[in-house]
Amino acid sequence: MLRGWELSAGDLEALALGAAILGTGGGGNPYIGRLRATQLLKAGFRIRVLPFDQLEDADLVVAVGGIGAPVVGIEKFEKGDECYQAMRAVERFSGKPVTALISSEIGGSNAIEPLIAAAYAGLPVVDADGMGRAFPEVQMCTYLIYGLPGAPAALADEKGNIAILSSVADEYWLEKLARTAAVDMGATAGFALAPMRGSDLKRTAVPHTLSLALKLGRLVLQARSRHLDPVSQVAGETGAQLLFEGKIQDVSRRVVKGFARGRVEIDGLRDFQRSRLTVDIQNENLVARRDGEVIASVPDLIMILDLETGEPITTELLRFGFRVAVLGLAAPEQLRTARALEVVGPRAFGYDLPYRPLGGGGWYAEH
Amino acid sequence: MLRGWELSAGDLEALALGAAILGTGGGGNPYIGRLRATQLLKAGFRIRVLPFDQLEDADLVVAVGGIGAPVVGIEKFEKGDECYQAMRAVERFSGKPVTALISSEIGGSNAIEPLIAAAYAGLPVVDADGMGRAFPEVQMCTYLIYGLPGAPAALADEKGNIAILSSVADEYWLEKLARTAAVDMGATAGFALAPMRGSDLKRTAVPHTLSLALKLGRLVLQARSRHLDPVSQVAGETGAQLLFEGKIQDVSRRVVKGFARGRVEIDGLRDFQRSRLTVDIQNENLVARRDGEVIASVPDLIMILDLETGEPITTELLRFGFRVAVLGLAAPEQLRTARALEVVGPRAFGYDLPYRPLGGGGWYAEH
Structure with a gap:
């Protein structure tokens, strides 16, 4: 069967x-x-x-x-x-x-x-x-x-x-x-x-x-075909916070022990003018700081999407001039326990930061 | 049993x-x-x-x-x-x-x-x-x-x-x-x-x-205790040729892709005065040249022994001033076939040299 x-x-x-x-x-x-x-x-x-x-x-x-x-x-x-x-x-x-x-x-x-x-x-x-x-x-x-x-x-x-x-x-x-x-x-x-x-x-x-990823992809494809804003569709579906909108000003990148480490600097647009977001990268986007203050970190998801198309921008494709939206999504509960944070929290990636969970969680658990 | x-x-x-x-x-x-x-x-x-x-x-x-x-x-x-x-x-x-x-x-x-x-x-x-x-x-x-x-x-x-x-x-x-x-x-x-x-x-x-190595070791230990010359005892037992006697003049050594590569230069003593032996090393002693002419190479054995004690000198211990004997021993027949030479002959180690077998073989086969 x-x-x-x-x-x-x-x-x-x-x-x-x-x-x-x-x-x-x-x-x-x-x-x-x-x-x-x-x-x-x-x-x-x-x-x-x-x-x-x-x-x-x-x-x-x-x-x-x-x-x-x-x-x-x-x-x-x-x-x-x-x-x-x-x-x-x-x-x-x-x-x-x-x-x-x-x-x-x-x-x-x-x-x-x-x-x-x-x-x-x-x-x-x-x-x-x-x-x-x-x-x-x-x-x-x-x-x-x-x-x-x-x-x-x-x-x-x-x-x-x-x-x-x-x-x-x-x-x-x-x-x-x-x-x-x-x-x-x-x-x-x-x-x-x-x-x-x-x-x-x-x-x-x-x-x-698997079905959540499928749903998310369908949503973006539909938004594009219907000329809706993919980023707000993603935020609406997942409950992710819009952490920032801006234009990439600088990308530094180097390979350390085989890992792509780097930092991207984004200058604010629209509601975020005169503000700057910095995202630290180790293969994935790990820590987001707005004007120096940490506003999101692993294990929560920091998603950098093309502002217009909602296309996710992988770390190796980040370039000066890209206009992006940055969404912060609460990680699944399974990654937020004390045991999990030892392995996937900020300190596990070498950051001397406490983990401050993003609010608005529940997308993973609701399904 | x-x-x-x-x-x-x-x-x-x-x-x-x-x-x-x-x-x-x-x-x-x-x-x-x-x-x-x-x-x-x-x-x-x-x-x-x-x-x-x-x-x-x-x-x-x-x-x-x-x-x-x-x-x-x-x-x-x-x-x-x-x-x-x-x-x-x-x-x-x-x-x-x-x-x-x-x-x-x-x-x-x-x-x-x-x-x-x-x-x-x-x-x-x-x-x-x-x-x-x-x-x-x-x-x-x-x-x-x-x-x-x-x-x-x-x-x-x-x-x-x-x-x-x-x-x-x-x-x-x-x-x-x-x-x-x-x-x-x-x-x-x-x-x-x-x-x-x-x-x-x-x-x-x-x-x-295993028993050949045991026999060889016993021979050197006995020669030492009986004040006999260990090098000539080893040569006599194995049929190895005395390729050279001399004093180490220079050792160059570097690590290439994890392998210890180097060269030792030996100035002749006794019967070998006014002659120089060069031995190329890649972990093991690979090629011996007397005054520029190849006189022994892998897979034949090039053994560098302390001239007095017969103690084998490993490549990392080679130093200026050591007085050494260099013996050349015919490799076992199993290493001398065409098939074997593809894997362990001079060319397998990057030398553009034909293999010229040392004479006097038979020690391995006789036992």
Whole structure:
């Protein structure tokens, strides 16, 4: 019996856009994966989504995605079945049949990669993820934050190399070993975490995020076609605050330990004239300061969108002169607990800042 | 039934010395491993050697050793059971019980590491190896040269991390992936190759090299205690040619892609006065030129020994003023075939030189 509902090519377009918005500047570009997934649909493969409330306790679910050189923008596969091969490797190693896939990271390209692996496998993708956004490292996903073991995990590349991390000292070691293996394999690899029970996912995953990303993308596409303002549509749907509108004045960017770090300076327009917003970046947009005062920070989402089209602007595409809106969206509750903030709060990224949660939360939880 | 004969603490001292001589300047320092192996003997563990002619076709043998940052001199384990853990990981992955261990590389520290793993495992170590000397990379061992699969291979560190390379595109990918994983794990890791059948080892291994290294070490120790010349004893035993005697005039050394590369210049003494020998180094001593003319090269062994004591001088210890003898020993036949020379001949190390085999071979084959 096939479970779940099918994604169409149009859904893939909207999902990729919504995932890019939730990528908050990072997460890798989902468009290449979208093209590949669309090709698979044309070739007769099916991509099915398993509603979160249809997840069964006994389901055995593998989270897959691309992992690579942490500098953004290169999450591109040569062959396309890397995540599938990685999933089969953990399945073989564990000795139990996998019943569904899931994303670790709905923001950016890893919203799409599980769909491709699922198409090859003939399995559905659970409507949920482990971040509700994008983060740069694997220990930052809720499955690991809430104690599910990441190992045995597997990496696979397009050349036929498969590495299984069968035992790891902790989740930081998992990240470290997987990251360098992926870089070795040619900058990027398909990555699969240890199979998780449905019962454990119910406790740890951020539910409904695949359909939320899809909804968000559809909303922006519709707003464009109806000549509505995409940014206010996104804010209205999600409850995100309009943190700023302005024109990019300066972008500084450098690569530190493989991570794209930088800062963007935005001079205010409209209601924000004579004000300046600074956004610190480490792959994702991390901390927003208005006239020196912190107004939003991780794990809350700081989304920089083109002021007119609502197109999300990834950190590597930020340029002088772009007119942008900056939205702040309350993170899912799963990222706001004391335990989670140790891993994904401002201090985990090296900022000596307390986390001041944005108000207006609830979008993730309402669905 | 326990198979093989037992090694004593005295044997370990001689074996470490002989292995260092066969290390031709590289292979890592065996003395730290020797101390640990000696402690194990004191604690009641046994180390047994399985004569090559007692190897059975159905034996399942795992080659283990340390792998690490290729710069020499840091092949040191923190905990001591890393190779054992790596061996158990490939055994579990393969699902068949391992019956013996073997060295990949008798030259240097990896002569000893299998003994430590074997002590923990209660298994014997086959009297053979995959190089008859030391080489810097895993694809240079005869098991892989002659087509045995290296994967599934495993790496283990002292922190509990275990990585299984379950599938590799080729043996060069095995080397690359294993090397960076090891560096990640803290510069060094225990490494185990895929289990090999006894019948395959009979076809691919260099036999008797453990006992040859032991014999060589005993010879030097005896020569010292009897005030005989250790260098001429080594030459007499092995059939090695005395290539040069002299005083080190200059040593240049740099690290290129993690490999210790360099050159040592030696001014002649005694019969070699008014002559100069240059030895190129890439971890091991690779090419010897007398007054500009190549007189020995890989895969033949170029051994630099202290002129008085016969102590092998590893490349990182070469210093101005040392008085040394340079011996050239014909490599085992397994390294001299056309197939092997593609992997371990001068061109494999970047030298545009034909391989001119040293005469006087046969030491390896006679035993």
